[in-house]
Amino acid sequence: MTDHAELPPPRSGGRLDPLQILFWISVTVGVAAAGIAITAGPSVGQAGAVLLVLLAAAGMVLFFWMSRGAGRKHGAFPERGAIAASALHSGNREFALIEALDEAALITDASLSPLVGNQAYLEIAHATGVLGDSDRPPMLSRLFGADPMLSAPMFRLSKAAQLGQARREELPATGALSGRHARYEACVGPMPGGYVLWRLREMGAASEQSGQAEEGRQLFLDDSPVGFFAARADGTIVYMNRSLRAVLGLGDDPSLLRVKDFVKEDASRLVRRDRRGFGPSRSRITLKGIDGHETQASVLSFWPADDVDGAARTLVFFSDAEAPETPAVVRTDMTNADGGVFANAPFGMAVLDGIDPASAAVLDSNAALMEMTQGRATPSAPFADLFDASEGPSALAHRLRQAMNDPIEITLATTPPTAVHVHFARSPEGRGIAYVLNVSQQRELETRLAQSEKMREIGELAAGVAHDFNNLLTVVMQTCSTLLRRHPVGDADYPMLREISDHAVTAKELSEMLRAYARQQTFAREVFDVGDFIGSKQELIRRIMGASIPYEIRHGRDLPFVKVDKTQLERVLINLATNARDAMTPAGSPMPRDGKLTVRTSVITAEAARGLGHNPIEDGKYTLIEVEDTGGGIKPEHAAKIFRPYHSTKEAGKGTGLGLATSYGIIKQSGGYIFFTSKLGVGTTFRIFLPEYIPTQEELDEISAKERALLKPATKDVAGRGKILFVEDQTAVRRSIARNLKECGYEVEEAENGEEALEVMSRNPGAYDIIISDVSMPIMTGPEMLQEADPAYIGNAKVLFLSGYAPESFSHMLEQYPVHYMSKPVTMEQLVGRVKEILATAA
Secondary structure (H helix, E strand, O other): OOOOHHHHHHHHOOOOHHHHHHHHHHHHHHHHHHHHHHHHHHHHHHHHHHHHHEEEEEHHHHHHHHHHHHHHHOOOOOOHHHHHHHHHHHOOOOHHHHOOOOOOOEEOOOOOOEEEEEEEHHHHHHHHHOOOOOHHHOOOHHHHOOOOOHHHHHHHHHHHHHHOOHHHHHHEEEOOOOOOOOOEEEEEEEEEOOOEEEEEHHHHHHHHHHHHHHHHHHHHHHHHOOEEEEEEOOOOEEOOHHHHHHHHHHOOOOOOHHHHHHEEOOHHHOOOOOOOOOOOOOEEEHHHHHHHHOEEEEEEEEOOOOOOOEEEEEEEEEOOOOOOOOOOOOOOOOOOOHHHHHHHHOOEEEEEOOOOOOOOEEEEHHHHHHHHOOOOOOOOHHHHEOOOOOOOOOHHHHHHOOOOOEEEEEEOOOOOEEEEEEEEOOOOOOEEEEEEEEEEHHHHHHHHHHHHHHHHHHHHHHHHHHHHHHHHHHHHHHHHHHHHHHOOOOOOOOHHHHHHHHHHHHHHHHHHHHHHHOOOOOOOOEOOOOOHHHOOHHHHHHHHOOOOOEEEOOOOOOOOEEEEEEHHHHHHHHHHHHHHHHHHHOOOOOOOOOEEEEEEEEEEHHHHHHHOOOOOOOOEEEEEEEEOOOEEEOOOOHHHHOOOOOOOOOOOOOOOOOOHHHHHHHHHOOOOOEEEEOOOOOEEEEEEOOOOOOOHHHHHHHHHHHHHHOHHHHHOOOOOOEEEEEOOOOHHHHHHHHHHHHOOOOOEEEOOOOOHHHHHHHOOOOOOOEEEEEOOOOOOOOOHHHHHHOHHHHHHOEEEEEEOOOOHHHHHHHHHOOOOEEOOOOOOOHHHHHHHHHHHHHH
């Protein structure tokens, strides 16, 4: 790069030149003519019409002229501050004095809009490539935009300029301007008339006088009785005095030498910077001369505050008598020393004016802390004001003083609040140094982990309790079915038996909700078309919404097949429809009104789903089910908790708080996704994404067979014929179910566990039409019994598993083997109906 960079030719974009004045006069005349033509009306006759046509044509030309950028290029539309800049150039000749300065200078207005810069400043701007298309110079901060290390000093200078204060900053070494590392001093100060003067000068250029002083210092070091050397971080020697060269037997030029060549121990610790800022480090070393002679010495290594050359300085004491008892304290300034670490540290750092963090003020802060505190960690700001004081100033002061001994966790007073760890240290010159680490993401992860752990515990609880609880409910429901047959409608005991049966069904639903939320459901997945499925649920939706709320179902075209549990998907649909109905029910009203429910199905890709703001979602094609209501919407404070269990926004006594949590668990366990969007006063839309499933030919044939079976009229007759082997470890459950099956006409043989069932089958191989078995049993489970049984024992018998809880792996077995499954508890009618259905397909 040459010393005098060639500047681009001046432009007129920021001044009021003759072309610009002529343009605006023409516009004024045209507008005046249009006004005359409009107000005079018919009196101007044909000339007025022609004038309007010419004005419209001129307007079109002006529009295209502006759209091509010609207006700004030729000065018709000056930039912000151009009038003030023109005044500086034309009227206030005293500002021309900045050209006489031997340093780069810039003048801005009170709002920090650049007005004029001297030739030195424009040369720097042109060399750095940030001059741009405007004839006015860029701001000082743009010159250093390539070096984020300088963002904090630039911020402090801009803050002082806005407050009308003078400030001087010694900037850390940077190569952003000239390509070589150099240090600069930047100054800012107010000027008369509300202007601001910015100055920039390089500090690395040494004058002849400073060169003579440097030579004198070098002579002093050479004649010193103690050794001295300076070395860079890679061990390269920058300088070594005469005393140390004499001990090592070296000549006058040690530049090819490295520290490891004459230090026997680990040499890296002598050139490694002490990042804590606690001054020089002291150690003992063994010097190796070129003749092999070894000399014991004590060394004191330090880094100067104005680190320009990036080299560590080391004093070498050849005897213990020469070495000081304690290391000399070298004053450090965090704003200059180790500026790279301070400015670019990934955690917040602040230098305080005292050692008491509760009363100290901020002297300086790095960019990370400025961002973390949302710009509040400015110089002179009380350090305590950065933190949340909701518990009172005394409690906050006590917490901050605890950081002097041990790290503390505290909250920054930001929006939203930010959790941080604060470490406090004391610098050698008596200032406080605060280290602030953002742990908000860590806390969020810990919260998620705790939630996941709670989910796992709920799942384990559901797994342990559900089996026994559902067995008890099975006994209640089976016994109640028997009594209802003996005490039909009209009997005095019928209402009480009906009430017992209804409450047992409610208890079953609550148990299944808890298991669904904990993702402990046993899914019997089927391949089906979602459009047909939802179409078959219109009557169900109508009963839920009632007569006062209209509903509409819109089917998409060419929906892909899905493979999920129909029963569980129906439960999700019921939960969402119920919530929509309640959202459209005014407070205090017994019934909903003035609302509408819309259920839509369509095909969507993951990319389109992300476009709706729903993420994360895996790539692929999905069937989308949307349930939209016109209720009051979900408040923002409830949005993050909407899928949590027992979180309900309904009135007291309405809802269990498990509906959406259950739906979330079912959809996630089905391999899909559920999201929602809501707007207060407009309504809420829940979206369910079920992954596409490509069925085999056998599965397509099975779907067709099921569709044909649906055309047959359903029978309410529970009587049947056939031989059943019933395997159940709970005696009460086994007896109640076996009794009902026998009363319906079936021949039933009982077994207490899997091993006993194998013995029974071995005595009568192939004699049973259907085998009904519990899943979880002692000694041998139902699936183990099926795998151990000889095919001849089973024969043509169908297998129906009946269980209150089954492990997750059991769902895979349902897909691999031709077995059937029912979840306990079941009524007698449900069980007998399923048995008849299975036996009918075998015929």
